[in-house]
Amino acid sequence: MKDNERILLSSPHMSGKEQKYIREAFDSNWIAPLGPNVTNFELELAQYTNKKGASVTSSGTAAIHLSLACLGVEKGDSVFCSSFTFIASANPALYLGAELTFIDSEPSSWNMSPQALERALFAASKENKLPKAIIVVDLYGQSADMDPLLDIADLFGVPIIEDAAESLGAEYKNKKSGTLGKIGIFSFNGNKIITTSGGGAIISDDEEILDKAFFLATQAKDAAPYYQHSLVGYNYRMSNVLAGIGRAQLQVLDDRVEKRREIFQNYHKELNTIEELHFMPELKQSKSNRWLTTLVIDPFMTTITPFEFMDRMNQVNIETRLLWKPLHMQPLFKNNKFYKHSEKTTAVSELLFTMGICIPSGSNLTEENQYRVIEEAKKIFAPNDKVQSLLNKVQTGQI
Numbered sequence: 001m002k003d004n005e006r007i008l009l010s011s012p013h014m015s016g017k018e019q020k021y022i023r024e025a026f027d028s029n030w031i032a033p034l035g036p037n038v039t040n041f042e043l044e045l046a047q048y049t050n051k052k053g054a055s056v057t058s059s060g061t062a063a064i065h066l067s068l069a070c071l072g073v074e075k076g077d078s079v080f081c082s083s084f085t086f087i088a089s090a091n092p093a094l095y096l097g098a099e100l101t102f103i104d105s106e107p108s109s110w111n112m113s114p115q116a117l118e119r120a121l122f123a124a125s126k127e128n129k130l131p132k133a134i135i136v137v138d139l140y141g142q143s144a145d146m147d148p149l150l151d152i153a154d155l156f157g158v159p160i161i162e163d164a165a166e167s168l169g170a171e172y173k174n175k176k177s178g179t180l181g182k183i184g185i186f187s188f189n190g191n192k193i194i195t196t197s198g199g200g201a202i203i204s205d206d207e208e209i210l211d212k213a214f215f216l217a218t219q220a221k222d223a224a225p226y227y228q229h230s231l232v233g234y235n236y237r238m239s240n241v242l243a244g245i246g247r248a249q250l251q252v253l254d255d256r257v258e259k260r261r262e263i264f265q266n267y268h269k270e271l272n273t274i275e276e277l278h279f280m281p282e283l284k285q286s287k288s289n290r291w292l293t294t295l296v297i298d299p300f301m302t303t304i305t306p307f308e309f310m311d312r313m314n315q316v317n318i319e320t321r322l323l324w325k326p327l328h329m330q331p332l333f334k335n336n337k338f339y340k341h342s343e344k345t346t347a348v349s350e351l352l353f354t355m356g357i358c359i360p361s362g363s364n365l366t367e368e369n370q371y372r373v374i375e376e377a378k379k380i381f382a383p384n385d386k387v388q389s390l391l392n393k394v395q396t397g398q399i
Helices: 018-027 036-049 060-070 091-095 114-126 146-156 207-217 240-251 253-271 306-315 348-355 367-380 383-395
Strands: 053-057 078-082 099-103 133-137 160-163 183-187 200-204 277-279 293-297 337-339 356-359
Touching (some): 018 240, 036 200, 036 240, 053 207, 060 091, 060 133, 060 160, 060 200, 060 207, 078 114, 091 099, 099 114, 114 146, 114 337, 133 146, 240 253, 253 293, 253 367, 293 348, 306 356, 306 367
Parallel strands (some): 078 099, 078 133, 099 337, 160 183
Antiparallel strands (some): 053 200, 183 200, 277 293
């Protein structure tokens, strides 16, 4: 690769086996949102996750929407959701007219805080308005600490939707990510660990939920000899062509996980000596898929900010990205309730947002390009660069 060619954060990585299933779809003329690839992809996903069934969808967002609808969420209901996540985790609740309450992260996994969830549920119970569902997000490939979250949710009788859009292939206490809640969802967007270009899936052991998800995803057509509809439905099924891509991708998922973990280890080995940088921790008794390698830049040890890091990397044609801006900080949700990990300190998710950065982590990242990223990062935190950064901030009145 040329020195100035752009290094992407997480680009699609084809296995070479996709064309076989795509060709079968074309040869058999199964191009619609049903067919052998769809059926088999669902069976293979269920087998991989050891769940009773799976239902593939047009996107991960659609999978969350269907999950909420299957749990009976309606206008005026309440839904709790992780704050430190992409907005697609929360938007489906708005589609159904529900009210959202956001829950902070905790430091050991960066995912939903059991302490904050417990306070939020006790408060909701006193108001006689418990949520219909809790959306727990497994962030950047890492499972949330599900056992205490499940214990708290079960105490109040509230089902958990595990948003594992970023964590397919990860594990929590030897169980696959996405399998711990009442419903699990995955995303196969182009930047995910495996992709169908666009797509998602629901997994569950509850066959009634799976049947209802299929019914709603196919326009909620009643069992009648003509087109009759008693409920609002959606056009959310995955096409047979994209499911074929998914089947081939699923075959190499474990390899993709190991490659991303290897990339993380290389970064850790080379950058861990930079005292200003701290890597996302791996929760005990879990295995992250390391979808993205993420770090925080210690503001007490350097004047270099994530924005500056991102700008400097962009100048040498390397894509990086800030961590998610918490949903409770978004203008759309400025009036929504939010529960911090600790009432006495700054929200964990807010701190992570102001300090964090993602660096290129795709499973097709070459060793040569990874070391290009490493060398450029080292330059940013070289002593002379830090002094120059400080002088620039003084001169521009930033400090």
